[in-house]
Amino acid sequence: MDTLFDTPGIWETIPAIDAELRVMPGFYRQPDTAAFMQQLLEETPWQQETITLWGKQHLQPRLSAWYGDPGSSYAYSGVVLEPHPWTEILQRIKSDVEAATSTRYNSVLLNLYRDENDSVGWHSDAEPALGSCPVIASLTLGESRTFRLRHKLRKDLKPLLLDLADGSLLLMAGKTQHCWQHAVLKERAPRGPRINLTFRTIRT
Numbered sequence: 329m330d331t332l333f334d335t336p337g338i339w340e341t342i343p344a345i346d347a348e349l350r351v352m353p354g355f356y357r358q359p360d361t362a363a364f365m366q367q368l369l370e371e372t373p374w375q376q377e378t379i380t381l382w383g384k385q386h387l388q389p390r391l392s393a394w395y396g397d398p399g400s401s402y403a404y405s406g407v408v409l410e411p412h413p414w415t416e417i418l419q420r421i422k423s424d425v426e427a428a429t430s431t432r433y434n435s436v437l438l439n440l441y442r443d444e445n446d447s448v449g450w451h452s453d454a455e456p457a458l459g460s461c462p463v464i465a466s467l468t469l470g471e472s473r474t475f476r477l478r479h480k481l482r483k484d485l486k487p488l489l490l491d492l493a494d495g496s497l498l499l500m501a502g503k504t505q506h507c508w509q510h511a512v513l514k515e516r517a518p519r520g521p522r523i524n525l526t527f528r529t530i531r532t
């Protein structure tokens with residue numbers, strides 16, 4: 329029966345207008361996911377960044393860390409993140425994600441949602457340095473949270489809700505960042521920690 333659980337994950341296409349979305353549940357499984365989670369919790373230099381929105385400073389309601397090739401620095405909302413050099417575990421995850429998505433990445437943003445009060449507000453990853461149709465691969469470890477997507481213009485389209493569970497890999501491509509925003513909002517029910525890794529390609 330063990331072999332059942334060793335089969336590689338299968339891509340599920342999420343049908344959506346103006347977006348290219350695929351999810352692979354079980355891209356990684358226990359006990360790998362728990363080991364990755366623990367190692368990343370311990371070895372990552374987590375920071376709570378300050379962002380400037382409309383001239384006001386805010387502490388982001390989550391911790392983050394930016395890793396990448398030298399030169400892949402990343403600027404958003406008044407923060408410039410210089411990448412930390414790749415670690416062994418992140419290099420390993422990166423090459424697995426590259427193989428599964430047939431895409432190369434030169435950077436990864438790690439987010440740690442410590443509990444149900446941590447969140448990321450509505451945004452799209454549409455910085456010029458990401459290019460016009462970026463491919464972004466997003467790995468979830470730990471507690472599952474609801475990943476929401478809403479179309480920027482088509483108010484007639486329902487928001488999409490994806491339950492990103494431990495070990496799942498989400499791929500966003502095509503016009504997704506152009507036409508949709510996404511968010512992971514605060515929740516009422518208690519939640520344990522979740523780490524999300526978004527692999528990206530910064531044009532340098």
Ligand SMILES: O=C(O)CCC(=O)C(=O)O
Nearest residue numbers: 437439448475512524526
């Ligand atoms: O935590 C997530 O699933 C999404 C994170 C995200 O949207 C981002 O880092 O840009």
Ligand SMILES: [Fe+2]
Nearest residue numbers: 451452453510
């Ligand atoms: Fe994002």
